[in-house]
Amino acid sequence: EYLENGPLFSELKFYQRAAKQEQIRKWMDLKKIRCLGIPVFWGSGLAEYKGKSYRFMVMERLGEDLQRIFVDCGSRFKKETVLQLGARMLDTLEYIHENEYVHGDIKAANLLLGYTNPHEVYLADYGLSYRYCPNGNHKQYQENPRKGHNGTIEFTSVDAHKGAAPSRRGDLEILGYCMLQWLCGKLPWEQNLKDPVAVQAAKTRLMDELPDSVMKWDSSGGSC
Numbered sequence: 001e002y003l004e005n006g007p008l009f010s011e012l013k014f015y016q017r018a019a020k021q022e023q024i025r026k027w028m029d030l031k032k033i034r035c036l037g038i039p040v041f042w043g044s045g046l047a048e049y050k051g052k053s054y055r056f057m058v059m060e061r062l063g064e065d066l067q068r069i070f071v072d073c074g075s076r077f078k079k080e081t082v083l084q085l086g087a088r089m090l091d092t093l094e095y096i097h098e099n100e101y102v103h104g105d106i107k108a109a110n111l112l113l114g115y116t117n118p119h120e121v122y123l124a125d126y127g128l129s130y131r132y133c134p135n136g137n138h139k140q141y142q143e144n145p146r147k148g149h150n151g152t153i154e155f156t157s158v159d160a161h162k163g164a165a166p167s168r169r170g171d172l173e174i175l176g177y178c179m180l181q182w183l184c185g186k187l188p189w190e191q192n193l194k195d196p197v198a199v200q201a202a203k204t205r206l207m208d209e210l211p212d213s214v215m216k217w218d219s220s221g222g223s224c
Helices: 006-018 021-031 066-072 079-098 168-184 196-208
Strands: 041-049 052-059 062-065 111-114 121-123
Touching: 006 052, 021 079, 062 066, 066 111, 079 121, 079 168
Parallel strands: none
Antiparallel strands: 041 052, 062 111, 111 121
């Protein structure tokens, strides 16, 4: 992408600071897990083409994205699949959070199956990743309405709607919305995606009324 591309630069810094293969292997050994859903980063560089500068990254090859599979399955996963995906993502987010970062844009389109092992799932696209605790110094929570509604509108956290920076609790909230969609086939605010304020209000109601707000939804799941 263009050298000035901010998201690609953020992604590169995440891999360089927090996702070295030696770091990941040590963490996996400590937690006694066989797979961690962070793609392998091989390297990066700069290139010139027709007078323009580009930055590139070389990553491991991955398989199909979960959004395509979700649609092919009738936009619903069975409960066992949703729980397995949630557990895998909790491992991945735990590692990311322990290494001073948050992801900020968890969604099926950013989850990819392993190329050689489709039973593995990887969280990709760290363009919105945020270093919330550089060198152990936690950044202060601060709302900025001018930065409101950042991220993917149907999944982004209530804090992000308010203009706050991505956070650990925000990542978990986003994952929860994803799992709700995967299990129930829809989200309560899907008809209002062009109105971020209405989406924010619907999410706030859902969070304030837990668990009753989700218990009334059909959670029988799909067949995949």
